[in-house]
Amino acid sequence: MIDPFANDHQSMQVGDLVIENQKDKIIIYGDIDLTLDASGYEHAQQLHELMSRVINIFESKNLYNNNDDKSKENDDQLGKDIDNPFL
Template identity: 65%
Template sequence: MIDPFANNHQSMQIGELVIENQEDKIIIYGDIDLYLNQSGYEQAKQLHELTSKIIEVFEDPNKKTKKSLSSKEKNDQSDIVIDNPFL
């Protein structure tokens, strides 16, 4: 189980649903089929535990980080323009 908003390197998977952790956001993509059987029950419990942990961070101001955060997506972009080597 990930520690929501704690770092930029944790991820987990429930079924085909992928959850990626970052300090300023949680990214969720993919899909999941919850069948009415033991496997579906276990997956539903995992989803419930994950969403409960995420909501706890929003509700507890002490768990939120005090620093200004920005996602990797914004930090990885360079201001340097380079020539396209494929042209």
């Protein structure tokens, strides 16, 4: 289990879902099938535990109100206009 927002090097996988940890964001990509069996239950428990930790950080530090910590160099959009190469 990762320690949300604590570092830039942890990651975990639940099914085919990848969760990457960074100090200013959590990146989640891939997909997962939560099947109605023991495997699906285990995956759901892992996701629930992770999201509980993430929500606790938000509630304790009010990170959802602080946009100053957002990592600009890791964003897809840097706030710059670029020419459309398809026109």
